[in-house]
Amino acid sequence: MSKKENKKVFVIDDDKSIRWILEKALSKAGYDVNCYENTENIIKNITKHAPNIIVSDIRMPGESGLEMLENVKREFPKIPIIIMTAFSDLESTVSSLKKGAYEYITKPFDIKEMVSSVDKSLKNKISPESKTNSYLSKNTSKIIGNSESMQDIYKAIGKISSANVDVMILGETGTGKELIAKAIHENSDRKNSPFIAINTGAIPTELLESELFGHEKGSFTGAYSQRIGRFEQASEGTLFLDEIGDMPPDVQTRLLRVLQEGEFFRVGGTKSIKVKTRIITATHKNLQLLVAKDLFREDLLHRINAIRIELPSLRERKNDIINLADHFLKEYSEEYKIPLKNFDEDAKKILQKYLWPGNIRELQNICKYLCVMVKNNEISKNDLPKEIKESEIDNFVSRNWENLLETWILNKYDKDSKDISKAIDKIYTSTLIKSALRLTNGNKTEAAKILGWGRNTITNKMNSALKKIK
Numbered sequence: 001m002s003k004k005e006n007k008k009v010f011v012i013d014d015d016k017s018i019r020w021i022l023e024k025a026l027s028k029a030g031y032d033v034n035c036y037e038n039t040e041n042i043i044k045n046i047t048k049h050a051p052n053i054i055v056s057d058i059r060m061p062g063e064s065g066l067e068m069l070e071n072v073k074r075e076f077p078k079i080p081i082i083i084m085t086a087f088s089d090l091e092s093t094v095s096s097l098k099k100g101a102y103e104y105i106t107k108p109f110d111i112k113e114m115v116s117s118v119d120k121s122l123k124n125k126i127s128p129e130s131k132t133n134s135y136l137s138k139n140t141s142k143i144i145g146n147s148e149s150m151q152d153i154y155k156a157i158g159k160i161s162s163a164n165v166d167v168m169i170l171g172e173t174g175t176g177k178e179l180i181a182k183a184i185h186e187n188s189d190r191k192n193s194p195f196i197a198i199n200t201g202a203i204p205t206e207l208l209e210s211e212l213f214g215h216e217k218g219s220f221t222g223a224y225s226q227r228i229g230r231f232e233q234a235s236e237g238t239l240f241l242d243e244i245g246d247m248p249p250d251v252q253t254r255l256l257r258v259l260q261e262g263e264f265f266r267v268g269g270t271k272s273i274k275v276k277t278r279i280i281t282a283t284h285k286n287l288q289l290l291v292a293k294d295l296f297r298e299d300l301l302h303r304i305n306a307i308r309i310e311l312p313s314l315r316e317r318k319n320d321i322i323n324l325a326d327h328f329l330k331e332y333s334e335e336y337k338i339p340l341k342n343f344d345e346d347a348k349k350i351l352q353k354y355l356w357p358g359n360i361r362e363l364q365n366i367c368k369y370l371c372v373m374v375k376n377n378e379i380s381k382n383d384l385p386k387e388i389k390e391s392e393i394d395n396f397v398s399r400n401w402e403n404l405l406e407t408w409i410l411n412k413y414d415k416d417s418k419d420i421s422k423a424i425d426k427i428y429t430s431t432l433i434k435s436a437l438r439l440t441n442g443n444k445t446e447a448a449k450i451l452g453w454g455r456n457t458i459t460n461k462m463n464s465a466l467k468k469i470k
Contacts, residue, residue, distance in 0.1 A: 097158030219268020
């Protein structure tokens with residue numbers, strides 16, 4: 001049997017140009033490619049041609065890519081299937097991954113990355129069957145965003161949900177850490193068991209142990225009856241520990257033991273309580289820095305840090321701001337029974353320029369204010385709060401960045417300094433790259449165009465300049 005016989009690919013897409021470019025690229029990479037414009041008779045064609053891999057669009061006339069995925073996995077569970085789409089959201093991403101998709105790729109895609117994904121799927125051809133559970137909760141649908149950074153979050157949720165592993169979510173205040181934790185729980189096998197959230201930084205130290213582990217009657221002053229703690233309440237389900245970085249050292253020690261042994265004692269108790277609770281933690285703090293300051297246990301960090309999701313700030317997903325704002329306006333319009341309002345173009349531009357230090361929570365609160373306070377159905381820039389409309393950082397940076405740079409140089413260096421231009425060039429280059437990537441939501445090709453560079457140039461500069469800056 002020739003090598004090419006082991007490299008047969010089906011490409012399914014109603015877009016002729018996509019079929020053409022994938023056929024050319026995959027054929028050049030040594031694959032035997034069969035192209036189809038829809039999924040009609042796909043099972044029959046699989047039986048006849050025995051493909052090793054399938055690459056399919058998700059939205060097509062007739063049977064969708066998700067329906068095809070489910071049908072093919074039922075008959076041919078070992079064939080890797082790569083799903084691609086121009087309309088990615090959490091629901092379709094999680095659903096396709098849970099139904100057995102090897103990978104989920106958003107259009108427009110980098111052709112080299114697509115070929116690489118096909119190569120990887122061939123090497124990992126025997127993939128485990130996924131349960132065809134298409135459950136997606138109401139809370140899941142509240143996660144909004146089509147930016148590239150959010151696509152990575154959706155994929156992570158899809159892969160993590162079905163695995164019984166503890167997860168740590170990192171992100172600035174207001175980025176939606178609890179919403180992501182709920183999405184993981186509600187798309188897992190634990191979805192019918194409790195999801196319990198607790199902010200460990202909001203509970204006094206002397207009460208936190210009792211809150212988490214419960215207590216026996218008479219175990220301390222005021223313990224008039226037995227209390228079941230959050231760990232027991234969430235057994236078979238998920239316990240979300242928000243702001244884990246604020247947890248006192250004594251409680252950290254008890255938490256580590258529960259995670260390692262799956263059992264604990266209530267405060268004042270003598271009976272060991274066994275639980276099967278999944279832990280999802282979250283923090284906006286740098287836990288490594290807290291470890292260095294002896295404020296957080298290093299062994300606990302290693303225990304909870306096995307799987308990590310890092311949420312982007314709102315300023316890093318500018319393309320999602322208007323969709324989120326429109327969603328909140330609609331939500332509050334229905335809640336307060338007020339006519340639906342819309343942003344005019346000038347207001348939208350200002351919203352996208354603002355840096356949103358409070359992230360999604362700040363945007364949500366401002367939309368609530370605008371929904372209630374603005375009389376007209378169209379929201380103009382004059383209706384926006386002063387801190388957004390007259391963003392000081394925009395005005396300051398646009399007028400004074402040269403003076404700021406000069407002040408920084410004079411404070412950092414003296415007359416005996418050497419090669420300061422090289423050091424500043426590195427900072428300048430890294431700042432250009434980071435800014436361009438933020439403007440394009442992490443798309444290297446588009447960032448290179450903005451900077452006037454080739455894609456290889458930006459990749460090479462990222463590998464050299466950015467690493468040296470860190």
